[in-house]
Amino acid sequence: MSDITFPTVFSAAQRKVIAELLPGLEDRLVLDAVNARTVHLTVHELETVHDLAQAARHYPHHGMKRNSLRHVVEAVTKSLESATGIGSIPAAERLYQFKITLLESTPAIWRRIQVRNCTLDKLHERIQTAMGWTNSHLHQFKIDGELYGDPELLDDGFIDFECLDSTVTKISEIVPKNGSRFAFRYEYDFGDCWQHEVLFEGCLKAEKGVRYPICVEGERSCPPEDVGGVGGYAEFLEVIADPTDEDHDHFKQWAGPFDAEAFDPEKATKKMRRGLPNWRRVQ
Numbered sequence: 001m002s003d004i005t006f007p008t009v010f011s012a013a014q015r016k017v018i019a020e021l022l023p024g025l026e027d028r029l030v031l032d033a034v035n036a037r038t039v040h041l042t043v044h045e046l047e048t049v050h051d052l053a054q055a056a057r058h059y060p061h062h063g064m065k066r067n068s069l070r071h072v073v074e075a076v077t078k079s080l081e082s083a084t085g086i087g088s089i090p091a092a093e094r095l096y097q098f099k100i101t102l103l104e105s106t107p108a109i110w111r112r113i114q115v116r117n118c119t120l121d122k123l124h125e126r127i128q129t130a131m132g133w134t135n136s137h138l139h140q141f142k143i144d145g146e147l148y149g150d151p152e153l154l155d156d157g158f159i160d161f162e163c164l165d166s167t168v169t170k171i172s173e174i175v176p177k178n179g180s181r182f183a184f185r186y187e188y189d190f191g192d193c194w195q196h197e198v199l200f201e202g203c204l205k206a207e208k209g210v211r212y213p214i215c216v217e218g219e220r221s222c223p224p225e226d227v228g229g230v231g232g233y234a235e236f237l238e239v240i241a242d243p244t245d246e247d248h249d250h251f252k253q254w255a256g257p258f259d260a261e262a263f264d265p266e267k268a269t270k271k272m273r274r275g276l277p278n279w280r281r282v283q
Contacts, residue, residue, distance in 0.1 A: 005040035008079040013068045015039070021052040043083050047177070050076040054173075058146070058164070070168070077172055085178035086203040091117070095204045095212060096171050100127055100186070102223075103195040104230045111218035111268065114204065120148050120166035120174070127186060127196070129271040130215045132222030137189035141166060141198075143174050144184070175200050192229040215268035224255050 010018065015029040015037065025045070030037050041049065053072040081087035086094065094117060101110040111130040115123065120141055128135045140149040140163060147163040154163055176182050179202055186196040206212060223233040237260055239245045240252055 004083075005042050006046065006079045006083050007038045007040055008046070008075050009036050009038050010072065010075060011036045011068070013064070014072045014075070017053070017056075017065060017068045018049055018072060021056060022049060025049075041079070043080065046076050046080050046083070050080065050177075073173060074170075077177070080177045081172065085176070085180075089203055089205050093206045095206050096175065097201045097204055097216075098123075099199045099201055100131065101197045101199070102131070103197055105220075105223075105233075107220065109218075109220045109222065112201075112216045113213060113272070114216060115171070115213040116206070117170055117172050120169050120171070121150060123171060124166065124186070125276050126213050126272055127198070128188070128276060129274070130213075130218070130268050131196075132268070132271075133188055133194075134225055135276050136225055137191070139186065139188045142185040142187070179203050189225075192226065192232070194223075194229070211273065213269070213272045215265045215272055217265050218263050218268065221258070221260050221262050224258065227255075 010029075012031075012034055015031055015033075019026050019029050019031055022045075025039075025041075028039055028041075030039075050073060053069050053076070057066060057069045057073065078091070081091070095114045096117065097112065097114050099110060099112045101108055109131075111127075113126055113130050115126050118126075124139055124141075125135070127133075138149075138153060140147050140154070142148075148166040148169055149163040150167055151163065151165055174184070181202065182200040184198050184200075186198050188194045188196070224236070227233045227236050236251060236255070239247050240255070240258065242248060
């Protein structure tokens with residue numbers, strides 16, 4: 001396998017940034033060609049290019065170079081998928097399965113979902129609708145030590161807040177190329193600080209005639225918005241379970257009917273498919 005090469009098409013600008021990262025490949029990159037060219041690279045070379053280009057994306061660059069690096073990562077990722085691991089499932093039929101667990105909640109509140117490849121921004125939407133949140137607060141992902149979020153939202157709320165753009169980063173770019181299990185963090189509501197573990201469990205082949213995304217299973221209801229985080233939620237449950245508590249009626253009226261043990265994956269699936277309102281359009 002190590003000597004087998006895989007064809008990857010790169011534009012002239014993309015070949016140029018690859019040559020800067022790996023000068024040893026210059027003779028195969030045909031740098032004097034203006035049009036897109038197919039370059040044959042081994043799995044090791046593809047992995048090296050991917051890792052160097054991904055790391056270089058985090059440095060300050062002119063917009064055109066940063067865009068070339070992004071496209072290099074995307075092109076190399078596709079070649080790697082066809083060569084190893086999840087590449088055994090055609091991209092058009094590939095599903096990504098995640099288990100989302102709300103951390104520090106006892107007993108556990110969790111969901112298992114299946115989604116097609118999409119941006120992290122869209123994955124945020126899948127998590128919101130599967131869990132039962134209302135997208136009323138800011139969010140971010142933390143993946144391999146890097147923060148990912150929507151710059152338009154985060155820059156508006158925080159001074160000098162730096163993150164990678166979740167609106168252009170796709171699931172296929174952040175999961176292991178061999179399809180192995182991989183965990184990262186998702187935080188929702190920087191006040192209540194709802195921390196979730198998002199565990200990538202692997203890839204599956206989509207079933208014919210089935211609509212996606214799907215919430216396969218899960219347990220327990222999502223806490224109410226603005227309840228005060230894990231500690232506030234624990235207090236909330238104690239109060240609504242005790243009719244003699246002086247705040248019982250107030251909490252019941254504030255939250256409405258609430259069953260902490262209730263969860264219906266079919267209803268969650270409907271919410272996932274319906275999605276969230278596009279806040280950019282309604283402004």
